[in-house]
Amino acid sequence: MSLLSIRNLSAVSDRDGGAPILRGVSLDLAAGEVIGLVGESGAGKSTISKAVLGMLPRTVRITKGSAVFSGRDLLSLSSHELRKITGSEITLIPQDPMTALNPGRRIESQLTDGLRLKRGMSSTDARRRGLELLEEVHIRDPERVMRAYPHELSGGMRQRVLIAAAFAMDPKLVVADEPTTALDVTVQKQILRLIRAMQAKHGTSVIFVTHDLGVVAQICDRVTLLYGGMVVEAGATAEIMERPRHPYMQALLTAGPRYDRPDRALAPVPESVFAGLRQELASYDHSGARHD
Amino acid sequence: MTTAGLAMTDTLLSATNIEVAYGAARNIKVLHGIDLTIAKGETLGIVGESGSGKTTLGRALLRLVDVTNGTITFDGMDITHLGENALRPLRRRMQMIFQDPMSSLNPRHTIRQILTGPLLLHRLATDRRDAERQASKVIERVGLPLASLDRNPHELSGGQRQRVGIARAVVMRPDFVLADEVVSGLDVSTQAQVLSLIGELSREMGLAAAFISHDLSVIRAICDRVMVLQGGKIAEEGPCSSVFEAPRSDYTRALLDAIPLPDPMPGWLEK
Numbered sequence: 001m002s003l004l005s006i007r008n009l010s011a012v013s014d015r016d017g018g019a020p021i022l023r024g025v026s027l028d029l030a031a032g033e034v035i036g037l038v039g040e041s042g043a044g045k046s047t048i049s050k051a052v053l054g055m056l057p058r059t060v061r062i063t064k065g066s067a068v069f070s071g072r073d074l075l076s077l078s079s080h081e082l083r084k085i086t087g088s089e090i091t092l093i094p095q096d097p098m099t100a101l102n103p104g105r106r107i108e109s110q111l112t113d114g115l116r117l118k119r120g121m122s123s124t125d126a127r128r129r130g131l132e133l134l135e136e137v138h139i140r141d142p143e144r145v146m147r148a149y150p151h152e153l154s155g156g157m158r159q160r161v162l163i164a165a166a167f168a169m170d171p172k173l174v175v176a177d178e179p180t181t182a183l184d185v186t187v188q189k190q191i192l193r194l195i196r197a198m199q200a201k202h203g204t205s206v207i208f209v210t211h212d213l214g215v216v217a218q219i220c221d222r223v224t225l226l227y228g229g230m231v232v233e234a235g236a237t238a239e240i241m242e243r244p245r246h247p248y249m250q251a252l253l254t255a256g257p258r259y260d261r262p263d264r265a266l267a268p269v270p271e272s273v274f275a276g277l278r279q280e281l282a283s284y285d286h287s288g289a290r291h292d
Numbered sequence: 293m294t295t296a297g298l299a300m301t302d303t304l305l306s307a308t309n310i311e312v313a314y315g316a317a318r319n320i321k322v323l324h325g326i327d328l329t330i331a332k333g334e335t336l337g338i339v340g341e342s343g344s345g346k347t348t349l350g351r352a353l354l355r356l357v358d359v360t361n362g363t364i365t366f367d368g369m370d371i372t373h374l375g376e377n378a379l380r381p382l383r384r385r386m387q388m389i390f391q392d393p394m395s396s397l398n399p400r401h402t403i404r405q406i407l408t409g410p411l412l413l414h415r416l417a418t419d420r421r422d423a424e425r426q427a428s429k430v431i432e433r434v435g436l437p438l439a440s441l442d443r444n445p446h447e448l449s450g451g452q453r454q455r456v457g458i459a460r461a462v463v464m465r466p467d468f469v470l471a472d473e474v475v476s477g478l479d480v481s482t483q484a485q486v487l488s489l490i491g492e493l494s495r496e497m498g499l500a501a502a503f504i505s506h507d508l509s510v511i512r513a514i515c516d517r518v519m520v521l522q523g524g525k526i527a528e529e530g531p532c533s534s535v536f537e538a539p540r541s542d543y544t545r546a547l548l549d550a551i552p553l554p555d556p557m558p559g560w561l562e563k
Contacts, residue, residue, distance in 0.1 A: 040479035041450075155342075184341035185506065189550040193561045211479065214552035218560050238556045253554055255484045257513035259536055260553065266488045266513055269481035 002068075003172060003205050004029040004052065009065035010287055011047060011056075011229075021047055021060065023230040023284040031172070034199060034206040036220035036237065038213060044229035045209045049175045051075065052207065053092055054082045063287040070172065088118050091166040093176040093195070097158035097183075101150040107161055108146040114169050133164040137194055156187040160194065167198050174199070177209045192219050213253060217241050225249050228281045247273045303365075304500045305330045305353060305468055310362030312348050318360055322348045324524045325362065330468070335494060335501045337515030337532070339508055339547070345524040346504050350470045353502060354386050355379055367467070384414045387461035391473040393453035397445040403431070403456055404441040407463055416464065430463040431456075434489060451482035455489065462493055469494070472504045487513055508547060512536055520544045 004027075011022040022044050029035050037045040050056045052067060052074060067074045069090065074082065094100040101110055111133065112126035121129065127146070134142035137160040150158055159179060166174050176195060180188040196219050199206050208220055216223050216237060224234040225248070233246040244250045251269040258264065285291050306329040314320045323345045330336045340346040351357045353364060355371060364372045366382060374382075390396040397406055407427035408420070417423035431441055434455040445453055454474060461469050471490065475483040491514045494501055505511050511518050512532055519529040520541065528541035539545045549563065 040481060185550045186341065186546060189552070189561070192552070196561055212552065213480075213554040217554045217556045218552040241554060241556055252480055256480045256554070257484070257487065257509040258553060259509040259512040259548060259551065262512055262532070262536065266484045266491070268484040268488060 001030075002028040003031045003033075003070065004207075005066075005068045006048070006052075007066050007068070008289075009048070009051065009067060010063045010284075010289060011051070012061050012063055012287065013059055014061060015059040018286065020063075020284060020286060021229045022051075023228070023281070024290055025065070025226070025229070025231055027224050027231070027234065029173070029205050029207065031205055032199075032203045033222065034196070034208055034220050036216035036223040037207055037209045037226065038211065038216050038223055039226035039232075040211060042228065043226040045226055046177065047229070048226075049177055049207055049209050052173070053090060053175055054079075054086045055092075064289060087114060088169045089171050090173045090175065091169055091171040093159075093162055093166045093174060093179045095178040095181055097155050097162055100162055101158060103150050105149075106146070107148050107150070107153075111146070111161060111165050111168065114165070118169065129168070130164075133168055134161070136167075136198070137161070137164045139164075155183055156190065159183065159187075159191050163191070163194060163198060167202060167204070170202065171204060173205045173207065175207045175209070178211070179208075180215065181210075188215075195219070213241075213256070225252075227277050230281065230284065232277070232280075248277055302331045302333075303329045304332045304334075304367055305502075306365050307349075307353060308363045308365075310349075310352055310359045310364065312345075312352055312357060313360045322524050323352065323359075326521075326524075326526060328519060328529075330500050330502060332467070332500055333494075333498045334517065335499075335503055335515045337511030337518040338502055338504045338521060339506065339511050339518060340521035341506060341547075343523070344521040346506075346521050347472060349521065350472055350502055350504050354388060354470055384410075384416070384464050385467045387464055387466040387469050389454075389457045389461050389469060389471040389474050391476060393450075393457035394445060397453065397456060397460075399445055401444070402441065403427075403443055403445070403448075406445075406456065407431070407441075407460055410460070410464060414464065426463060427459075430459045433462075433493075434459045435485075449482075451478055451486060454478060454482075454486050458486070458489060458493070462497065462499075465497070467500060469499055469501045470504070471501060473506065474503075475510060476505065476507065483510075490514060508536070508551060520547070 006025060006027045009022050009025040012018045013021045037048060039045045062075055108130060111130045115121045115126040115129055130146060131142045134145055139145050139160055180191050210216060220237050223237045223240055225232045227248060233249045244253055251273050254267050255269050257266060283290055308327055309325045310323055311325055312323040314322060326349060338346045338349060348357060352359050363370060404427055408423035411417040411423040411426055417426055428438055436452060436455050475486050478486060503515055515532055518532050518535050520527040522543050527543040528535055
């Protein structure tokens with residue numbers, strides 16, 4: 001059974017004069033599974049993750065569809081009911097470790113907020129749990145880090161703290177929103193390894209939002225490729241990487257330069273592929289419903 | 293490969309033992325004695341992680357930051373201590389393409405003004421009409437419609453703005469271009485287009501270039517040689533073919549091993 005089942009999700013942006021930004025998106029996520037949401041800018045990957053987190057801006061209006069998480073449709077819950085789930089059963093690893101932490105509060109209070117406020121732990125218990133979590137994310141001197149302010153930590157350390165915070169509530173689902181984009185490549189690899197290890201250990205499902213097909217290949221069980229708010233291709237990562245069916249996926253896989261393939265000429269995505277995608281987009285109406 | 297044998301006579305830009313330090317007491321060293329040469333028509337990739345000094349090195353080569361030690365020569369001339377007035381004629385010959393074209397293009401100017409202004413200022417155009425003719429030519433060369441000349445930078449997409457950034461650099465007919473992380477903000481499909489364009493233009497114009505990037509795959513795609521920086525020092529330097537195929541430095545190897553490739557490689561994460 002799916003932990004999360006998104007069906008025909010369509011949304012429009014009021015800021016862009018009611019332009020559709022999600023068109024009939026469906027995806028399923030099983031317990032303990034890591035799914036990659038991949039696409040270029042404007043593909044809709046962050047709109048989907050915000051919908052799941054209950055963080056959609058007011059300018060975005062869902063026109064159709066559902067997002068059923070553990071038997072409840074997140075899109076029809078009251079904000080009060082939603083708040084019980086998000087930040088607790090569904091948590092976020094944000095994109096930019098530099099801005100996601102409050103610069104004026106020590107790590108201890110930020111890491112233990114949820115445990116004290118949502119789980120009602122005493123400060124002493126929350127502190128003990130915080131130290132355990134920091135050890136779990138391989139922070140060497142957890143006592144010192146608990147007392148530190150964010151600016152005293154490197155980007156990689158802050159991202160480890162944010163991963164610890166995301167897993168602190170023992171969530172069923174973690175949304176990782178481009179969590180390594182701002183990091184150096186060697187630090188990125190450590191963080192990817194850590195997210196995968198934490199996920200496996202706790203049996204957590206992960207939605208991994210990224211634009212990097214290399215990252216998808218290395219850590220996602222399945223992948224959904226988006227363009228213009230519609231699903232272009234979805235399936236098991238290994239299968240799609242080896243035998244991509246959609247011309248856009250085929251083109252993206254060969255568009256990026258690779259240091260190990262110097263013989264391969266740079267191959268920008270052909271205009272014909274975008275023309276085909278625009279045609280597919282045109283088969284959706286304004287509310288994002290398909291009308292072939 | 294392109295430099296062997298001709299290096300001495302055809303050197304366009306060279307740096308010898310350059311050091312840069314910041315801070316009031318010049319006690320924060322960012323570059324610890326870097327040597328490099330770039331031959332005419334050659335593209336040198338400069339790669340490193342944050343704090344490696346790659347951006348500072350690029351700026352030092354263009355004399356945008358002062359060195360605390362060492363020598364920089366351009367076309368046989370020692371430019372290490374040239375004042376702004378003496379540098380001005382060289383500024384045209386040494387152009388720069390920035391990471392974020394939005395912050396380097398005047399938002400209130402049209403693309404036409406952005407391109408023709410410097411041509412007139414440096415007297416590369418005989419009159420306004422000539423400048424406009426050159427602007428049209430270069431805008432077409434970088435693959436933008438002529439109508440973009442009447443747009444402001446914010447009306448263009450990221451990839452289009454980067455093409456304007458490239459057009460603004462090459463319209464000056466430079467000998468050397470410094471490109472600092474010029475494709476890192478772009479989507480994969482746009483990135484390949486912009487990289488191909490830079491490769492074509494540098495071949496056509498015989499440009500020498502320093503291409504700064506954190507992305508080794510990008511460097512491999514368009515550079516002849518590569519310099520790997522770590523903590524303000526050179527970890528490794530050589531022709532791309534040898535550095536990428538048989539890296540001598542452990543650091544280069546670690547950087548290469550950390551790049552996730554779009555092929556599932558079981559066990560990669562743990563390696």
